[in-house]
Amino acid sequence: FDIFRNREISTGAVAIREQLADLDLRIIIDYSWAEWKELGEEGPTGNEWEDRKIGRRRDFLVRRIELAKHFIRTNIDPEWMVLCLLPVLPPELRPIIQIEGGKLMSSDINELYRRVIYRNNTLTDLLTTSRSTPGELVMCQEKLVQEAVDTLLDNGIRGQPMRDGHNKVYKSFSDVIEGKEGRFRETLLGKRVDYSGRSVIVVGPSLSLHRCGLPREIAIELFQAFELLRVKFGTKGRLYGKYFRKLCGDILYC
Incomplete structure:
Protein backbone atom coordinates (compact mmCIF):
# COMPACT_ATOMS: atom_id res chain seq x y z
CA PHE A 1 0.00 0.00 0.00
CA VAL A 82 -15.55 6.33 -24.85
CA LEU A 83 -17.88 9.32 -24.85
CA CYS A 84 -16.58 12.58 -23.43
CA LEU A 85 -19.57 14.62 -24.58
CA LEU A 86 -23.11 13.30 -24.33
CA PRO A 87 -25.17 13.89 -27.50
CA VAL A 88 -28.44 15.75 -27.01
CA LEU A 89 -31.32 15.07 -29.37
CA PRO A 90 -33.09 18.09 -30.89
CA PRO A 91 -36.44 19.03 -29.31
CA GLU A 92 -38.35 17.72 -32.34
CA LEU A 93 -37.26 14.18 -31.50
CA ARG A 94 -38.21 14.40 -27.80
CA PRO A 95 -41.36 16.55 -27.79
CA ILE A 96 -43.45 17.81 -24.87
CA ILE A 97 -47.16 17.83 -25.74
CA GLN A 98 -49.95 19.55 -23.83
CA ILE A 99 -53.15 17.50 -23.61
CA GLU A 100 -56.63 18.22 -22.30
CA GLY A 101 -56.76 19.63 -18.81
CA GLY A 102 -53.44 21.43 -19.16
CA LYS A 103 -51.39 18.31 -18.49
CA LEU A 104 -48.08 17.78 -20.24
CA MET A 105 -46.90 14.58 -21.87
CA SER A 106 -43.15 14.33 -22.26
CA SER A 107 -40.97 11.93 -24.19
CA ASP A 108 -39.20 9.25 -22.17
CA ILE A 109 -35.88 10.59 -23.42
CA ASN A 110 -36.52 13.87 -21.55
CA GLU A 111 -36.91 12.04 -18.26
CA LEU A 112 -33.69 10.11 -18.84
CA TYR A 113 -31.88 13.34 -19.72
CA ARG A 114 -33.24 14.97 -16.55
CA ARG A 115 -31.87 12.08 -14.51
CA VAL A 116 -28.41 12.49 -16.04
CA ILE A 117 -28.41 16.27 -15.47
CA TYR A 118 -29.55 15.97 -11.86
CA ARG A 119 -26.92 13.39 -10.95
CA ASN A 120 -24.18 15.24 -12.81
CA ASN A 121 -25.04 18.50 -11.01
CA THR A 122 -24.87 16.67 -7.69
CA LEU A 123 -21.42 15.35 -8.60
CA THR A 124 -20.30 18.85 -9.62
CA ASP A 125 -21.43 20.24 -6.27
CA LEU A 126 -19.52 17.53 -4.42
CA LEU A 127 -16.33 18.30 -6.36
CA THR A 128 -16.48 22.10 -6.21
CA THR A 129 -18.38 23.29 -3.15
CA SER A 130 -17.49 20.58 -0.66
CA ARG A 131 -13.73 20.19 -0.52
CA SER A 132 -13.95 17.85 2.45
CA THR A 133 -16.22 15.35 0.69
CA PRO A 134 -15.02 11.78 1.28
CA GLY A 135 -13.60 10.07 -1.77
CA GLU A 136 -15.96 7.12 -1.35
CA LEU A 137 -18.96 9.44 -1.68
CA VAL A 138 -17.54 10.99 -4.86
CA MET A 139 -16.92 7.56 -6.37
CA CYS A 140 -20.45 6.50 -5.50
CA GLN A 141 -21.88 9.58 -7.19
CA GLU A 142 -19.71 8.98 -10.27
CA LYS A 143 -21.17 5.48 -10.51
CA LEU A 144 -24.67 6.96 -10.33
CA VAL A 145 -23.84 9.33 -13.20
CA GLN A 146 -22.49 6.42 -15.24
CA GLU A 147 -25.62 4.42 -14.48
CA ALA A 148 -27.84 7.30 -15.66
CA VAL A 149 -25.86 7.61 -18.90
CA ASP A 150 -26.07 3.85 -19.49
CA THR A 151 -29.83 3.97 -18.97
CA LEU A 152 -30.14 6.84 -21.44
CA LEU A 153 -28.20 4.94 -24.11
CA ASP A 154 -29.69 1.49 -23.47
CA ASN A 155 -32.28 1.06 -20.74
CA GLY A 156 -31.94 -2.36 -19.16
CA ILE A 157 -28.30 -2.92 -20.08
CA ARG A 158 -27.50 -3.16 -16.37
CA GLY A 159 -30.22 -5.71 -15.73
CA GLN A 160 -33.40 -4.21 -14.30
CA PRO A 161 -34.73 -1.46 -16.63
CA MET A 162 -35.86 1.91 -15.30
CA ARG A 163 -39.66 2.35 -15.13
CA ASP A 164 -42.05 5.25 -14.64
CA GLY A 165 -44.82 5.60 -12.05
CA HIS A 166 -47.11 3.34 -14.09
CA ASN A 167 -44.49 0.56 -14.21
CA LYS A 168 -43.83 1.25 -17.89
CA VAL A 169 -40.26 0.83 -19.14
CA TYR A 170 -38.67 4.05 -20.39
CA LYS A 171 -37.62 4.09 -24.04
CA SER A 172 -33.90 4.85 -24.41
CA PHE A 173 -31.72 5.74 -27.40
CA SER A 174 -31.46 2.11 -28.50
CA ASP A 175 -35.24 1.65 -28.38
CA VAL A 176 -35.79 4.78 -30.48
CA ILE A 177 -33.27 3.65 -33.12
CA GLU A 178 -33.62 -0.12 -33.44
CA GLY A 179 -36.44 -2.20 -34.88
CA LYS A 180 -39.00 -1.75 -37.63
CA GLU A 181 -40.51 1.26 -35.85
CA GLY A 182 -37.09 2.76 -35.14
CA ARG A 183 -35.95 6.11 -36.41
CA PHE A 184 -33.92 4.80 -39.34
CA ARG A 185 -36.21 2.10 -40.72
CA GLU A 186 -39.42 4.05 -40.24
CA THR A 187 -38.38 7.50 -41.48
CA LEU A 188 -35.43 6.83 -43.77
CA LEU A 189 -35.46 3.28 -45.12
CA GLY A 190 -39.24 3.12 -45.26
CA LYS A 191 -39.59 5.89 -47.83
CA ARG A 192 -40.37 5.20 -51.47
CA VAL A 193 -37.46 5.92 -53.77
CA ASP A 194 -36.87 5.47 -57.48
CA TYR A 195 -35.78 2.10 -58.87
CA SER A 196 -36.79 0.17 -55.77
CA GLY A 197 -39.64 -2.14 -54.90
CA ARG A 198 -40.83 -4.52 -52.24
CA SER A 199 -42.90 -7.66 -52.33
CA VAL A 200 -43.84 -10.60 -50.14
CA ILE A 201 -41.34 -13.46 -50.30
CA VAL A 202 -42.99 -16.75 -51.25
CA VAL A 203 -41.80 -20.21 -52.27
CA GLY A 204 -41.39 -20.93 -55.98
CA PRO A 205 -41.63 -24.73 -56.48
CA SER A 206 -40.72 -24.46 -60.16
CA LEU A 207 -37.49 -22.56 -59.47
CA SER A 208 -34.08 -24.11 -59.04
CA LEU A 209 -32.09 -23.50 -55.88
CA HIS A 210 -29.88 -20.94 -57.62
CA ARG A 211 -32.76 -18.98 -59.18
CA CYS A 212 -35.27 -16.46 -57.86
CA GLY A 213 -38.45 -15.11 -59.39
CA LEU A 214 -39.45 -11.48 -59.75
CA PRO A 215 -43.07 -10.29 -60.16
CA ARG A 216 -43.72 -9.01 -63.66
CA GLU A 217 -45.01 -5.56 -62.67
CA ILE A 218 -42.04 -4.90 -60.42
CA ALA A 219 -39.59 -6.08 -63.08
CA ILE A 220 -41.17 -3.78 -65.68
CA GLU A 221 -40.98 -0.74 -63.44
CA LEU A 222 -37.42 -1.48 -62.33
CA PHE A 223 -35.86 -2.21 -65.72
CA GLN A 224 -38.00 -0.32 -68.21
CA ALA A 225 -36.02 2.92 -67.91
CA PHE A 226 -32.72 1.09 -68.41
CA GLU A 227 -34.07 -0.71 -71.47
CA LEU A 228 -35.28 2.57 -72.96
CA LEU A 229 -31.85 4.07 -72.38
CA ARG A 230 -30.13 1.03 -73.89
CA VAL A 231 -32.04 1.10 -77.18
CA LYS A 232 -32.03 4.92 -77.25
CA PHE A 233 -35.69 5.27 -78.15
CA GLY A 234 -35.80 8.92 -77.09
CA THR A 235 -39.24 10.44 -77.78
CA LYS A 236 -40.66 7.03 -78.70
CA GLY A 237 -40.21 5.84 -75.14
CA ARG A 238 -43.93 5.51 -74.46
CA LEU A 239 -44.49 3.35 -77.55
CA TYR A 240 -41.59 1.11 -76.62
CA GLY A 241 -42.86 0.95 -73.05
CA LYS A 242 -46.12 -0.62 -74.23
CA TYR A 243 -44.21 -3.02 -76.47
CA PHE A 244 -41.86 -3.88 -73.61
CA ARG A 245 -44.80 -4.78 -71.38
CA LYS A 246 -46.23 -7.13 -74.00
CA LEU A 247 -42.95 -8.99 -74.27
CA CYS A 248 -42.79 -9.61 -70.52
CA GLY A 249 -44.23 -12.86 -69.25
CA ASP A 250 -45.84 -13.48 -65.93
CA ILE A 251 -42.46 -14.05 -64.26
CA LEU A 252 -39.00 -12.79 -65.16
CA TYR A 253 -36.13 -14.98 -63.96
CA CYS A 254 -32.72 -13.78 -62.89
Whole structure:
Protein backbone atom coordinates (compact mmCIF):
# COMPACT_ATOMS: atom_id res chain seq x y z
CA PHE A 1 0.00 0.00 0.00
CA ASP A 2 2.85 2.40 0.77
CA ILE A 3 4.24 1.90 -2.74
CA PHE A 4 0.99 2.80 -4.54
CA ARG A 5 -0.33 5.39 -2.09
CA ASN A 6 1.34 8.35 -3.81
CA ARG A 7 0.64 7.15 -7.34
CA GLU A 8 -2.21 8.53 -9.40
CA ILE A 9 -4.68 5.78 -10.20
CA SER A 10 -7.52 6.21 -12.69
CA THR A 11 -10.81 4.38 -12.55
CA GLY A 12 -13.93 4.09 -14.66
CA ALA A 13 -14.26 5.42 -18.19
CA VAL A 14 -11.23 7.71 -17.74
CA ALA A 15 -8.95 4.72 -17.17
CA ILE A 16 -10.43 2.84 -20.14
CA ARG A 17 -9.98 5.84 -22.41
CA GLU A 18 -6.35 6.26 -21.33
CA GLN A 19 -5.65 2.59 -22.04
CA LEU A 20 -7.27 2.82 -25.47
CA ALA A 21 -5.31 5.97 -26.29
CA ASP A 22 -2.03 4.17 -25.57
CA LEU A 23 -2.76 1.32 -28.00
CA ASP A 24 -0.56 0.89 -31.05
CA LEU A 25 -2.83 -0.83 -33.56
CA ARG A 26 -0.04 -1.97 -35.88
CA ILE A 27 1.82 -3.63 -33.02
CA ILE A 28 -1.41 -5.34 -31.97
CA ILE A 29 -1.85 -6.66 -35.51
CA ASP A 30 1.74 -7.95 -35.64
CA TYR A 31 1.58 -9.65 -32.23
CA SER A 32 -1.85 -11.16 -32.91
CA TRP A 33 -0.73 -12.48 -36.29
CA ALA A 34 2.41 -14.01 -34.78
CA GLU A 35 0.41 -15.71 -32.01
CA TRP A 36 -2.21 -16.97 -34.49
CA LYS A 37 0.51 -18.44 -36.70
CA GLU A 38 2.27 -20.03 -33.73
CA LEU A 39 -0.94 -21.68 -32.51
CA GLY A 40 -1.59 -23.03 -36.01
CA GLU A 41 1.85 -24.59 -36.26
CA GLU A 42 1.43 -26.54 -33.03
CA GLY A 43 -1.20 -28.86 -34.51
CA PRO A 44 -3.74 -30.99 -32.60
CA THR A 45 -2.82 -31.77 -29.00
CA GLY A 46 -4.95 -34.88 -28.71
CA ASN A 47 -6.99 -33.24 -25.96
CA GLU A 48 -10.40 -32.19 -27.26
CA TRP A 49 -10.85 -29.49 -24.60
CA GLU A 50 -7.42 -27.99 -25.33
CA ASP A 51 -8.05 -28.06 -29.08
CA ARG A 52 -11.32 -26.18 -28.63
CA LYS A 53 -9.59 -23.67 -26.39
CA ILE A 54 -6.91 -23.09 -29.03
CA GLY A 55 -9.56 -22.77 -31.73
CA ARG A 56 -11.45 -20.15 -29.74
CA ARG A 57 -8.22 -18.27 -29.15
CA ARG A 58 -7.39 -18.25 -32.87
CA ASP A 59 -10.89 -17.01 -33.71
CA PHE A 60 -10.47 -14.25 -31.13
CA LEU A 61 -7.14 -13.23 -32.66
CA VAL A 62 -8.72 -13.04 -36.12
CA ARG A 63 -11.49 -10.78 -34.82
CA ARG A 64 -8.91 -8.61 -33.06
CA ILE A 65 -6.86 -8.24 -36.25
CA GLU A 66 -9.95 -7.37 -38.31
CA LEU A 67 -11.05 -4.78 -35.75
CA ALA A 68 -7.61 -3.16 -35.62
CA LYS A 69 -7.45 -3.05 -39.42
CA HIS A 70 -10.90 -1.46 -39.49
CA PHE A 71 -9.76 1.28 -37.11
CA ILE A 72 -6.72 1.98 -39.28
CA ARG A 73 -8.65 1.86 -42.55
CA THR A 74 -11.39 4.23 -41.36
CA ASN A 75 -8.94 6.53 -39.53
CA ILE A 76 -10.77 6.07 -36.20
CA ASP A 77 -8.98 6.24 -32.87
CA PRO A 78 -10.03 3.51 -30.38
CA GLU A 79 -10.45 6.04 -27.56
CA TRP A 80 -13.34 7.59 -29.48
CA MET A 81 -15.45 4.66 -28.28
CA VAL A 82 -15.55 6.33 -24.85
CA LEU A 83 -17.88 9.32 -24.85
CA CYS A 84 -16.58 12.58 -23.43
CA LEU A 85 -19.57 14.62 -24.58
CA LEU A 86 -23.11 13.30 -24.33
CA PRO A 87 -25.17 13.89 -27.50
CA VAL A 88 -28.44 15.75 -27.01
CA LEU A 89 -31.32 15.07 -29.37
CA PRO A 90 -33.09 18.09 -30.89
CA PRO A 91 -36.44 19.03 -29.31
CA GLU A 92 -38.35 17.72 -32.34
CA LEU A 93 -37.26 14.18 -31.50
CA ARG A 94 -38.21 14.40 -27.80
CA PRO A 95 -41.36 16.55 -27.79
CA ILE A 96 -43.45 17.81 -24.87
CA ILE A 97 -47.16 17.83 -25.74
CA GLN A 98 -49.95 19.55 -23.83
CA ILE A 99 -53.15 17.50 -23.61
CA GLU A 100 -56.63 18.22 -22.30
CA GLY A 101 -56.76 19.63 -18.81
CA GLY A 102 -53.44 21.43 -19.16
CA LYS A 103 -51.39 18.31 -18.49
CA LEU A 104 -48.08 17.78 -20.24
CA MET A 105 -46.90 14.58 -21.87
CA SER A 106 -43.15 14.33 -22.26
CA SER A 107 -40.97 11.93 -24.19
CA ASP A 108 -39.20 9.25 -22.17
CA ILE A 109 -35.88 10.59 -23.42
CA ASN A 110 -36.52 13.87 -21.55
CA GLU A 111 -36.91 12.04 -18.26
CA LEU A 112 -33.69 10.11 -18.84
CA TYR A 113 -31.88 13.34 -19.72
CA ARG A 114 -33.24 14.97 -16.55
CA ARG A 115 -31.87 12.08 -14.51
CA VAL A 116 -28.41 12.49 -16.04
CA ILE A 117 -28.41 16.27 -15.47
CA TYR A 118 -29.55 15.97 -11.86
CA ARG A 119 -26.92 13.39 -10.95
CA ASN A 120 -24.18 15.24 -12.81
CA ASN A 121 -25.04 18.50 -11.01
CA THR A 122 -24.87 16.67 -7.69
CA LEU A 123 -21.42 15.35 -8.60
CA THR A 124 -20.30 18.85 -9.62
CA ASP A 125 -21.43 20.24 -6.27
CA LEU A 126 -19.52 17.53 -4.42
CA LEU A 127 -16.33 18.30 -6.36
CA THR A 128 -16.48 22.10 -6.21
CA THR A 129 -18.38 23.29 -3.15
CA SER A 130 -17.49 20.58 -0.66
CA ARG A 131 -13.73 20.19 -0.52
CA SER A 132 -13.95 17.85 2.45
CA THR A 133 -16.22 15.35 0.69
CA PRO A 134 -15.02 11.78 1.28
CA GLY A 135 -13.60 10.07 -1.77
CA GLU A 136 -15.96 7.12 -1.35
CA LEU A 137 -18.96 9.44 -1.68
CA VAL A 138 -17.54 10.99 -4.86
CA MET A 139 -16.92 7.56 -6.37
CA CYS A 140 -20.45 6.50 -5.50
CA GLN A 141 -21.88 9.58 -7.19
CA GLU A 142 -19.71 8.98 -10.27
CA LYS A 143 -21.17 5.48 -10.51
CA LEU A 144 -24.67 6.96 -10.33
CA VAL A 145 -23.84 9.33 -13.20
CA GLN A 146 -22.49 6.42 -15.24
CA GLU A 147 -25.62 4.42 -14.48
CA ALA A 148 -27.84 7.30 -15.66
CA VAL A 149 -25.86 7.61 -18.90
CA ASP A 150 -26.07 3.85 -19.49
CA THR A 151 -29.83 3.97 -18.97
CA LEU A 152 -30.14 6.84 -21.44
CA LEU A 153 -28.20 4.94 -24.11
CA ASP A 154 -29.69 1.49 -23.47
CA ASN A 155 -32.28 1.06 -20.74
CA GLY A 156 -31.94 -2.36 -19.16
CA ILE A 157 -28.30 -2.92 -20.08
CA ARG A 158 -27.50 -3.16 -16.37
CA GLY A 159 -30.22 -5.71 -15.73
CA GLN A 160 -33.40 -4.21 -14.30
CA PRO A 161 -34.73 -1.46 -16.63
CA MET A 162 -35.86 1.91 -15.30
CA ARG A 163 -39.66 2.35 -15.13
CA ASP A 164 -42.05 5.25 -14.64
CA GLY A 165 -44.82 5.60 -12.05
CA HIS A 166 -47.11 3.34 -14.09
CA ASN A 167 -44.49 0.56 -14.21
CA LYS A 168 -43.83 1.25 -17.89
CA VAL A 169 -40.26 0.83 -19.14
CA TYR A 170 -38.67 4.05 -20.39
CA LYS A 171 -37.62 4.09 -24.04
CA SER A 172 -33.90 4.85 -24.41
CA PHE A 173 -31.72 5.74 -27.40
CA SER A 174 -31.46 2.11 -28.50
CA ASP A 175 -35.24 1.65 -28.38
CA VAL A 176 -35.79 4.78 -30.48
CA ILE A 177 -33.27 3.65 -33.12
CA GLU A 178 -33.62 -0.12 -33.44
CA GLY A 179 -36.44 -2.20 -34.88
CA LYS A 180 -39.00 -1.75 -37.63
CA GLU A 181 -40.51 1.26 -35.85
CA GLY A 182 -37.09 2.76 -35.14
CA ARG A 183 -35.95 6.11 -36.41
CA PHE A 184 -33.92 4.80 -39.34
CA ARG A 185 -36.21 2.10 -40.72
CA GLU A 186 -39.42 4.05 -40.24
CA THR A 187 -38.38 7.50 -41.48
CA LEU A 188 -35.43 6.83 -43.77
CA LEU A 189 -35.46 3.28 -45.12
CA GLY A 190 -39.24 3.12 -45.26
CA LYS A 191 -39.59 5.89 -47.83
CA ARG A 192 -40.37 5.20 -51.47
CA VAL A 193 -37.46 5.92 -53.77
CA ASP A 194 -36.87 5.47 -57.48
CA TYR A 195 -35.78 2.10 -58.87
CA SER A 196 -36.79 0.17 -55.77
CA GLY A 197 -39.64 -2.14 -54.90
CA ARG A 198 -40.83 -4.52 -52.24
CA SER A 199 -42.90 -7.66 -52.33
CA VAL A 200 -43.84 -10.60 -50.14
CA ILE A 201 -41.34 -13.46 -50.30
CA VAL A 202 -42.99 -16.75 -51.25
CA VAL A 203 -41.80 -20.21 -52.27
CA GLY A 204 -41.39 -20.93 -55.98
CA PRO A 205 -41.63 -24.73 -56.48
CA SER A 206 -40.72 -24.46 -60.16
CA LEU A 207 -37.49 -22.56 -59.47
CA SER A 208 -34.08 -24.11 -59.04
CA LEU A 209 -32.09 -23.50 -55.88
CA HIS A 210 -29.88 -20.94 -57.62
CA ARG A 211 -32.76 -18.98 -59.18
CA CYS A 212 -35.27 -16.46 -57.86
CA GLY A 213 -38.45 -15.11 -59.39
CA LEU A 214 -39.45 -11.48 -59.75
CA PRO A 215 -43.07 -10.29 -60.16
CA ARG A 216 -43.72 -9.01 -63.66
CA GLU A 217 -45.01 -5.56 -62.67
CA ILE A 218 -42.04 -4.90 -60.42
CA ALA A 219 -39.59 -6.08 -63.08
CA ILE A 220 -41.17 -3.78 -65.68
CA GLU A 221 -40.98 -0.74 -63.44
CA LEU A 222 -37.42 -1.48 -62.33
CA PHE A 223 -35.86 -2.21 -65.72
CA GLN A 224 -38.00 -0.32 -68.21
CA ALA A 225 -36.02 2.92 -67.91
CA PHE A 226 -32.72 1.09 -68.41
CA GLU A 227 -34.07 -0.71 -71.47
CA LEU A 228 -35.28 2.57 -72.96
CA LEU A 229 -31.85 4.07 -72.38
CA ARG A 230 -30.13 1.03 -73.89
CA VAL A 231 -32.04 1.10 -77.18
CA LYS A 232 -32.03 4.92 -77.25
CA PHE A 233 -35.69 5.27 -78.15
CA GLY A 234 -35.80 8.92 -77.09
CA THR A 235 -39.24 10.44 -77.78
CA LYS A 236 -40.66 7.03 -78.70
CA GLY A 237 -40.21 5.84 -75.14
CA ARG A 238 -43.93 5.51 -74.46
CA LEU A 239 -44.49 3.35 -77.55
CA TYR A 240 -41.59 1.11 -76.62
CA GLY A 241 -42.86 0.95 -73.05
CA LYS A 242 -46.12 -0.62 -74.23
CA TYR A 243 -44.21 -3.02 -76.47
CA PHE A 244 -41.86 -3.88 -73.61
CA ARG A 245 -44.80 -4.78 -71.38
CA LYS A 246 -46.23 -7.13 -74.00
CA LEU A 247 -42.95 -8.99 -74.27
CA CYS A 248 -42.79 -9.61 -70.52
CA GLY A 249 -44.23 -12.86 -69.25
CA ASP A 250 -45.84 -13.48 -65.93
CA ILE A 251 -42.46 -14.05 -64.26
CA LEU A 252 -39.00 -12.79 -65.16
CA TYR A 253 -36.13 -14.98 -63.96
CA CYS A 254 -32.72 -13.78 -62.89
